[in-house]
Amino acid sequence: MTKIVNDPEEFPKDSLEGFTEIYSEYVQPVHGGVVRTAASPESEVALVVGGGSGHYPAFAGWVGPGIAHGSVCGNIFASPSASQARSVIRAADNGAGTLMMFGNYAGDVLHFGQAAEQLRAEGYDIRIVEITDDIASDSPQNHLQRRGIAGDFPVVKVVGAAAAEGHSIDEVEAVARHVNDKTRSLGVAFSGCTLPGSTEPLFTVEEGTFGLGLGIHGEPGIATEKLGTADDLAELLVSKILEEEPPRGEDGYDGRVAVLVNGLGATKYEELFLLYSRISKLLRKAGLEIIRPVVDEQVTSLDMAGVSLTLTFLDEDLERYWLAAADTPAFRSGSVENSGATRREVTAETEEAASAGAPESAEQAKKIAVILEALEKTTRDAEHDLGKMDSVAGDGDHGQGMVLGSTAAAESARQSVAAGAGSKTLLARAGAAWSEGAGGTAGALWGGALARVGNGLSDGEAVDDAAIIAAVVGGTKAIEEMGGAVVGDKTMVDATVPFADALEGAGDKPLAEAWDEAATAAENAAADTASFAAKKGRARTHGGKSVGTPDPGAISFSMLMRTVADQLATK
Amino acid sequence: MTKIVNDPEEFPKDSLEGFTEIYSEYVQPVHGGVVRTAASPESEVALVVGGGSGHYPAFAGWVGPGIAHGSVCGNIFASPSASQARSVIRAADNGAGTLMMFGNYAGDVLHFGQAAEQLRAEGYDIRIVEITDDIASDSPQNHLQRRGIAGDFPVVKVVGAAAAEGHSIDEVEAVARHVNDKTRSLGVAFSGCTLPGSTEPLFTVEEGTFGLGLGIHGEPGIATEKLGTADDLAELLVSKILEEEPPRGEDGYDGRVAVLVNGLGATKYEELFLLYSRISKLLRKAGLEIIRPVVDEQVTSLDMAGVSLTLTFLDEDLERYWLAAADTPAFRSGSVENSGATRREVTAETEEAASAGAPESAEQAKKIAVILEALEKTTRDAEHDLGKMDSVAGDGDHGQGMVLGSTAAAESARQSVAAGAGSKTLLARAGAAWSEGAGGTAGALWGGALARVGNGLSDGEAVDDAAIIAAVVGGTKAIEEMGGAVVGDKTMVDATVPFADALEGAGDKPLAEAWDEAATAAENAAADTASFAAKKGRARTHGGKSVGTPDPGAISFSMLMRTVADQLATK
Structure with a gap:
């Protein structure tokens, strides 16, 4: 220990x-x-x-x-x-x-x-x-x-x-x-x-x-x-x-x-x-x-x-x-010509500060930042349970990864808000921060999805509910493509696809109502992953999955979509 | 583990x-x-x-x-x-x-x-x-x-x-x-x-x-x-x-x-x-x-x-x-001139076979070999308990050390018997084998004591009970001198001294009876070591001793003296 x-x-x-x-x-x-x-x-x-x-x-x-x-x-x-x-x-x-x-x-x-x-x-x-x-x-x-x-x-x-x-x-x-x-x-x-x-x-x-x-x-x-x-x-x-x-x-x-x-x-x-x-x-x-x-x-x-x-x-x-x-810290063998006299010069990577967006977009960006903070809170509360779920079939790091990713995204969003950034920039940066902070497969998928949602928004104006739904559906669907998994593989995609379908099919319902229905679809689908039979043992997904435990990626996705629904409902 | x-x-x-x-x-x-x-x-x-x-x-x-x-x-x-x-x-x-x-x-x-x-x-x-x-x-x-x-x-x-x-x-x-x-x-x-x-x-x-x-x-x-x-x-x-x-x-x-x-x-x-x-x-x-x-x-x-x-x-x-x-297996630093081209020649240590003693002494040696086998059995039965006792204040190896030592001594004795060795040679070799097989402090003391007892016997004739008692008393007293401990230090000496005193004071009682009394004295003294207060924390005795647990060295000594008494009684 x-x-x-x-x-x-x-x-x-x-x-x-x-x-x-x-x-x-x-x-x-x-x-x-x-x-x-x-x-x-x-x-x-x-x-x-x-x-x-x-x-x-x-x-x-x-x-x-x-x-x-x-x-x-x-x-x-x-x-x-x-x-x-x-x-x-x-x-x-x-x-x-x-x-x-x-x-x-x-x-x-x-x-x-x-x-x-x-x-x-x-x-x-x-x-x-x-x-x-x-x-x-x-x-x-x-x-x-x-x-x-x-x-x-x-x-x-x-x-x-x-x-x-x-x-x-x-x-x-x-x-x-x-x-x-x-x-x-x-x-x-x-x-x-x-x-x-x-x-x-x-x-x-x-x-x-x-x-x-x-x-x-x-x-x-x-x-x-x-x-x-x-x-x-x-x-x-x-x-x-x-x-x-x-x-x-x-x-x-x-x-x-x-x-x-x-x-x-x-x-x-x-x-x-x-x-x-x-x-x-x-x-x-x-x-x-x-x-x-x-x-x-x-x-x-x-x-x-x-x-x-x-x-x-x-x-x-x-x-x-x-x-x-x-000649390395952990393995030495024979005699290596030492070129250590010349030091390799490396330059630090620096990140530009976010530039300000239009006031309407910045206003929308602030609301997104509040939602990202709520996501961080949800992942912190669920960290232990997600880790345990993941340790059944995976490497047990899902809970920690979600915390690290959402924390980095929320922190990035706060900085963007402070810089007056628009919603597109805020989400692009938050996505990069999530991916960076979390690492792991889930980190890459969440980060990529957030950035993709941002791509559907604008730094120059506030967008309406229909545009938001289109952007979120696009970002969510990108997860399938980025990860290479399909429904039935017992991954988060088992929940993201029903969510995106429900949101897309919500017609002209108000955003909060549409999101609530989509979150419910995600929850049902995530719970269903527990009953899936073990699939082929693919090394890329850490070997065969076990039966009886829901997929932690699908569960965490549905939890966070519920958190967003709750946030939207309180407005 | x-x-x-x-x-x-x-x-x-x-x-x-x-x-x-x-x-x-x-x-x-x-x-x-x-x-x-x-x-x-x-x-x-x-x-x-x-x-x-x-x-x-x-x-x-x-x-x-x-x-x-x-x-x-x-x-x-x-x-x-x-x-x-x-x-x-x-x-x-x-x-x-x-x-x-x-x-x-x-x-x-x-x-x-x-x-x-x-x-x-x-x-x-x-x-x-x-x-x-x-x-x-x-x-x-x-x-x-x-x-x-x-x-x-x-x-x-x-x-x-x-x-x-x-x-x-x-x-x-x-x-x-x-x-x-x-x-x-x-x-x-x-x-x-x-x-x-x-x-x-x-x-x-x-x-x-x-x-x-x-x-x-x-x-x-x-x-x-x-x-x-x-x-x-x-x-x-x-x-x-x-x-x-x-x-x-x-x-x-x-x-x-x-x-x-x-x-x-x-x-x-x-x-x-x-x-x-x-x-x-x-x-x-x-x-x-x-x-x-x-x-x-x-x-x-x-x-x-x-x-x-x-x-x-x-x-x-x-x-x-x-x-x-x-340049060693576990630590390398800098560049060492390699003299590996010349191999160091080492010669194996060899041990001569024991030479035969007089038939009367060889007969007595056989009986000693039987006793040594009984000691081995006793240590094997007690190994776990002795180890536990030792782990309270020492390094927990006493049980294993006693098994290794007595096993080596018994095996050496079998070889001496096969070679027709006399009792002096048999005990000298058994003592060396005990020390070698056990290592540790106790191994050195037991091995030295056995060899010392052997010194009091003879390869040329059988010795009588009085000579045996004198030899055993001498060997037992040598433990005090070799180990540098005195009564009250909570070591095996707390049992060896009362044992030697009782044996020495037995007058002209038959060997079996004298040994039985001495073994009882050792048992009482060993049990008493549990109540000794903690002594000064000497590094050479593995730091301060704890109160409430008897000294495993004293206990094992008294157990083996009881085994010898039982062997002598059945003859």
Whole structure:
């Protein structure tokens, strides 16, 4: 359980502050994360990694000569926002293109994807390769749909070495796809972890059992098994992973493997060493040769107890990259030429103040700001329940994410009101703030939707109820398109679509009445999500959903739409 | 809780096997621990560290160029035996003398001290400096009586650098005393740890509180306090340690400090970074300059949750040693000249088989072997209860230590019987095996006592009851002398003295009857230890003793004397 906390919402920021101070020789802070302190050659492809915090050394611990050039640092277990990713990439790019790598989770895919699109429009050459090493999360045929766990380390280490060798962005991207294709992990969890500020664990594992393939945020695994000896565990991990060993003698693979035995946090070194001594015997028995084993904590989940085994099936190039020198806060190997004499100069991202809108629009903007404050209050009241709901099938961060997003949006709205901004600007900024503050999938969708609603308004005049309804319907429908989910996937879309349909079909009813009906439709639909059967286990939605619990995203959406209805009714 | 285990008794050995395999470039196994793989210069003073296992990286993780030359590796939380220490020192010594360093605990002091005496008799120049950084364990005036915790790391790091600079054994010893004198730690515990194979934690910390100064094996601390914010914790640790800051401007100290923020196992990196960001602000506010902070896990206690702060008040020499290059499994810094091309050759220690004694003595030896097997059975039955009793005031390893010791002694006795050995040889070997198998203070005392009893017997003839009684009285009285404790200290001596007195005073009663009376005296005395008041808090006896629980060493002694009485009665 996390014990050293000031304000839980500030935990990732506070922690990153300490990290950048301790390792100032390696990293310097930028908006959204860190980049190397030392300058890199201009011709060097930049490797930018990232994801939620709470997994140290992943990802910021790998920034330094020989591995990554920058790391985007999200909130605990929540993907960073697109604006964070943009900022880190701008500071890390050496003019030769940037490869972004992260574990394959919905929020990361969404935010990093948005950032890449925006930066490409600015002329950057941005590539993305998702890491998909966890064999528990999908079938061998769907290797590229799996989620990323401790395999993040060998994959990123290898790609960083390829970048350091001076290869082009095309070549580095090819290495990244290749090494991800040759890397397999399987993990077990012995106990859950507790988020900063929370008094209950995110999930639990029954005493005397372990969760086979349980995700690093508590996502469902393959099975709950009875805890046996270390020998049993070694046998299980090795045999499952070797089911996916590529044929020896083909494509340069002849049985040489990189090995990572990774502790999740509370499973300590002595246990990892013991397990490795068993794993190495089994690998040798299978005719494999171990190349530089790493037995350590490289991808943790706060104080979760558990362990994973990762194998990378090497060819000549991959072996050279795996063994190449590296010098980062959390992993050092060999001797790296120190270019630290030249400091990399980075400029802080600044935000312009909002400009004033027409008085009529500014008046409407004030009312919107009041509604956003009400939304913040609702999410704070519901935080605990939403988190619990989310921990059944997701990573338990939904409650906190909604609080962070709505708080940032309300704060942004207050600033816009103070600047006399119009309603369009206020909502565009509030949307960006929500996305930035919350991170995660839901943060991206809420932020995008708010901005889209703003697009339907105007800074030059007040708009009427019909225009408001059209704007809200447009923003709400955009969620379906942005997230790629459809009704029945057990996501917030199950509630947003009925809401938008009801609002659109309200004809010329007054806004308050129309909204009340639409909110009721959303509430009914959200409650219905509890009875949906488990859908296909898609890695991008954190594995299969469980039956019997409503989708927290649909529930929170319906709650906030009810809050808006209440606000409109009191006017 | 430790989850990855085969046979709990083999846990430290199994774990060390994995460690030496993973880090074979750094360390090679020898009897009792590890030494560097690479050869060292002949003129280099050897630094041998050690202690119980369960604290990785302490101590084996620090073996390599720039720090230690060897590490003695005991059982979990139990000091290694003297024979283990001898073996590692013989393999590590470069001909220029060896400095042994370890945290100041009774078992370590006893075993390493015995090893040093024996090796000095062989012509080795052996020095010992105990590490005493934990300000919670004794007053500032008694700094050298305090126990050693995370300060082990900066102290050992500094001394290793002095040895690597090529200083003489006198100079290196002086550096060791100096840096220990300038190093202060204070730790807090949030939750206990669980020994391998155990289902209950060694100790617990009440939810919402922390143990201030609680030892790394659960030894009593200063107080139980309510858990506040990270700011509160930083303030507490910094202010308490700075109470012992030496005057600035004297002895070369001008406010420059080495800083270690150490996690005990389940308190993870993000929390340590956050705490450091607060600590560094407070240190700067106090006018101090931080020299290369280390914020990491360097001295753990299995999966215990907790953290400690260590400051070393630097002068010019200490700062140079602190910053010097090092290359070990758990700590790397700068660039070390690799002498790995030359492998250090070590020879395995071998034990001669026992030679046969006279048939009459061998007959008596067989009976002793049967008694030793009965002792093993008794300790196995009592293991859990003894461990629980020990966890109140000690480190909870007494039950396991007694099982390991008696098992090794019984096995050794079986081998002696098979070789036809006489009773003197059988007991001498059984004593050495007990000490070796158990480690810890109790192991040293039991082993020494058995050997001493053997000294009173003969391999050439059977001895009569009077001679047996004299030998047993002599062996039992030796415990007082070896351990340095007296009656009333709440140690096993509280039971051994009444036992020896009763046996000695039995006149010419038959052996079985005399032993029965002496065993009863031991039982009464052991029970009485529960009512002793807390004695002075001596670091060497793991801090102050608590009232109300009998001393586990006295209890186990009386139990085993009862077992012997039962055996004698059935004959």
